[in-house]
Amino acid sequence: MSALATWDILETSVIGYGKGLNQDSVRTGGTGAATDPVVLAVADGHGSASYPRSDIGARFAAELFAAKGREFGALVRTGRLPWLRDYARYELPEQLVRDWQARVWAHWGRQPGPEGADAPREEVLRLYGSTLVGAVLAPGLFVAWQLGDGDLTVVDPDGRVRLPLAPERAELGDETASLCLPEAWHLVRVHWEPLPEPARAPRLVALSTDGLSKSFASDAGFTEFTSGLYARLASRGLPGIEDDVPRWLEAASRHSGDDTTLALALRAEDGGAGRDGGVAGADPREAWARAPEPARPWGPGAETEAEADPTSDLSDPPSSLSNPGPNLSDPLSERSDPTGGTRNDDEETERP
Amino acid sequence: MSGMLDNGDTLTTGTGETLVVDRLLGQGGQGEVYRVTLPDGSAKALKWYYPESATPQQRRVVEDLVERDFDDERFLWPTAFVDAAPDRFGYLMDVRPDRFRGLPELFRRTVTTSFRELLTACLYTVEAYQALHSRGIAYRDISWGNIFFDPTTGDVLVCDNDNAVVEGDRSGISGTMGFMAPELVRGDPGAMPGTQSDLHSLSVLLFMFLVNHHPFKGARELAIRCLDEHAERRLYGKDPLFIFDPDDPDNRPDPVEHTTARVLWPLVPPSLQKLFTQNFTVGLREPSARVRESQWRDALRAARDAIVECPNCGRPNMTEPGAATPGTCWKDGAPLVLPPRLVVTTPPPRSERHIMLGRAARIHRHHLTAEPTRHDYSDGSLVAELVEHPQKPGRYGLANRSAEAWTGTRSDGTSQRIVPGQTVPLRAGLALELADGARAEVRAR
Structure with missing residues (x-):
């Protein structure tokens, strides 16, 4: 594969406004070299009383992806793209989900809750429910995976912002796919992007939990934020914004009421970060100010509301998660049954 | 975008037509696919190879396929060669209509279909590959990534035909490991991709249509910590074992992890189960014993004609052709009536x-x-x-x-x-x- 520039990485996570526990998790590492691929992972535990262990589930998710992502990055070699693609699309998601569920089950075995160590496995998995967005940047290859909500945002060399893993259809309320669902690997969305020409590789790859995107009134606001973030990174480099990012995320969490986590990798090739100079450095926070209206009102009223119900977490999947997936005794049943699913990217359907 | 071509780029086909790149449609293992516009305003898809795949051998294969001018609506066949440089080339094909969906969507249950359409899709798939084989062409890369089906009719569309070669051609062995015949995965001396190995891949594909699971992914796969290339060679080449092998239960589907396979396999009529079992037991060791397309065709059409609707919920159920007792509905358990x-x-x-x-x-x-x-x-x-x-x-x-x-x-x-x-x-x-x-x-x- 062609040589690829190194990447600078950053991770930040802030607790949701008024919450007592951050149920997001983040892991980052690597430089993008062949021996040290960049691995980014953010996970969002579902929160609320129905998922009391989702902070642990999110941590397991991010940790497992970091390990699997490194393994995957180490497999990248010239001439292996077809095999790697199949591995990325089919094998890794299955391994990831399976390992997460096995780890959760083992954790429950060691530390069972009031339901007891012999509680039904599906119910136990649900207690730890979490989403996951992960990415690997290796020389010549960029791959990302997503299960459930959250965002993968990419900025290209021409400054264009794209969201390669955005679901084709708008999400149904706050329902989301989850690692806790049976055969959840089928629900993993995969972005596959070989990079045969390093100069055309993305400049910025950002992963965030939905606490960030939900803080904007529109998708355009979120895209504008990313664009501004990139401009600022391009002019100041990572060190120039490291102190600012937590404050931006705190502002976001006040809008969304949710834990907010960001992991990003900035390509440091050809002068890269902090050396472009002169790029109009719009403060990303201006995007919030320009947004027509915040997703949730903020100010005294909203704060009171949040305080009154600190568990009111918009990222909570709906109560329908009590039946989190297909009825396993009925494998042909629809997986997007609005009363039983947690889908966010698929059509409602049923086989007649 | 980070694709190799930009929107608005122009390229020329082998017949002198100028095409304009509209947008990137997707990226695969060998190259990228763009939507392009021809001078007459029609839209086509352009496959453009990555440098590592743009080999002289690949060029020869594609040029040969274009020359064959294989006119069959079941295939997205290369229709024109597009050349920019010795290591920068691709080919034109039709754009895949939206009605055709991939198997992953079936597995996610995001398409509406029934056993009737699935059996139809299986039958059409068999006949599509049979049409290729009858012309002396081996597809060599049959996998679930290359077949699309219309869930409302069962129509199929075979894509990525650029690895198909004339039977006996020694152009690089390729394929998706999980679908490759064991002798090819192992790299046995003298083993070459051809019709016999296609028959193995076809059986895997049919199994995935009907059972929504890979026939070798059972308990043994779960015991593998990292399913890397080495592990895949063992699972699919050196030591493949059918998850429903009647004589060896060592690789049975896991009760927790493989529920779909465990539930769907019993719904498959015994006549089809028998063919799968033949292919994934003796057929693994003896390529000549693999189920032929005509056998699949006969069994699939008979199974399709034997579908019975549940008297209670109306859902189509597969039944064994000629059986006196049709069993119960997969959906609601109601007794079926012939x-x-x-x-x-x-x-x-x-x-x-x-x-x-x-x-x-x-x-x-x-x-x-x-x-x-x-x-x-x-x-x-x-x-x-x-x-x-x-x-x-x-x-x-x-x-x-x-x-x-x-x-x-x-x-x-x-x-x-x-x-x-x-x-x-x-x-x-x-x-x-x-x-x-x-x-x-x-x-x-």
Whole structure:
């Protein structure tokens, strides 16, 4: 594969406004070299009383992806793209989900809750429910995976912002796919992007939990934020914004009421970060100010509301998660049954 | 975008046509696919190879495929070579219509379909590859990534045909590991991709259509910590074991992890189970023992004709052709009831088709032929269908949708003529003289 520039990485996570526990998790590492691929992972535990262990589930998710992502990055070699693609699309998601569920089950075995160590496995998995967005940047290859909500945002060399893993259809309320669902690997969305020409590789790859995107009134606001973030990174480099990012995320969490986590990798090739100079450095926070209206009102009223119900977490999947997936005794049943699913990217359907 | 081409780039086909790149449609293992516009305004898809795949060998294969001008709507075949430099080339093909969906969508249950359409898709898939093989072409990379199907009709579309070569061509062995014949995965001396290895890949694909799971992914796979290339070679090449091998339970599907396979396999009619078992046991070791396309075709069409709707929920159920007891509905567990059947006897060489006369029963032209070149379940090939009497609910008849009149003979010996558009009441013992010497008889069971 062609040589690829190194990447600078950053991770930040802030607790949701008024919450007592951050149920997001983040892991980052690597430089993008062949021996040290960049691995980014953010996970969002579902929160609320129905998922009391989702902070642990999110941590397991991010940790497992970091390990699997490194393994995957180490497999990248010239001439292996077809095999790697199949591995990325089919094998890794299955391994990831399976390992997460096995780890959760083992954790429950060691530390069972009031339901007891012999509680039904599906119910136990649900207690730890979490989403996951992960990415690997290796020389010549960029791959990302997503299960459930959250965002993968990419900025290209021409400054264009794209969201390669955005679901084709708008999400149904706050329902989301989850690692806790049976055969959840089928629900993993995969972005596959070989990079045969390093100069055309993305400049910025950002992963965030939905606490960030939900803080904007529109998708355009979120895209504008990313664009501004990139401009600022391009002019100041990572060190120039490291102190600012937590404050931006705190502002976001006040809008969304949710834990907010960001992991990003900035390509440091050809002068890269902090050396472009002169790029109009719009403060990303201006995007919030320009947004027509915040997703949730903020100010005294909203704060009171949040305080009154600190568990009111918009990222909570709906109560329908009590039946989190297909009825396993009925494998042909629809997986997007609005009363039983947690889908966010698929059509409602049923086989007649 | 980080693709190799920019929107607005222009390229020239081998026949001198200029095309304009519209946008990147997707990125694969060998190259990228763009939507492009031709001078006449029509849209096509352009596959553009990554440098590592743009080899002289690949160039030769694609140029050969374009020259073959294989005109078959079941394939997105390379139609024109597009050349920019020795290591920068690609080819044009038609754009895949939206109605065709991938198997991953089936596994996610994000498409609406039924066993009837799935069996149709399997049958069409078999016939598509048979059409290639009959022309001396081996596909070499049959996998679930290359086949798309219409969940409402079962129509199939085979994509990524740029690895197909003339049988015996030694152009680089390729394929998706989980679909490759074991002898190719192992790299046995003398093993070459060809029709025999395609038959293995085809069986894996059919299994995934019907069981939604890989036939070798059972307990053994779960024991692998990292399913890397080495582990895959063991799983698919050195030591493959069918998850439902009747003599070796070592690789059974896991009760927790492989629930779909465990539930769907028993729904597959025994006649099809037998073919899968043959292919994934003795066929693994003896390529010559693999199930041929004609065997698949016969078993699949018989299974499709034997589908029975649940009397309670109406959902189609697969039943074993010729079985006296149809079992229970997969959806609600209600006992299934065998409807009357139409036994069609084709003109010589005589063969019988047993078609369950359920509510959706339809008889097509291929039912009247012993060796149809293709099966076609579309409206255009309809010969007869079961209809309910418009004024007398509950009474059914067989409507003549063909262009020829039938002669019907009742069990009491009286006869009648049924012209196109007319319906003959359904009665046990009714015999029909259909077109071109085909006969049919209604049997109560």
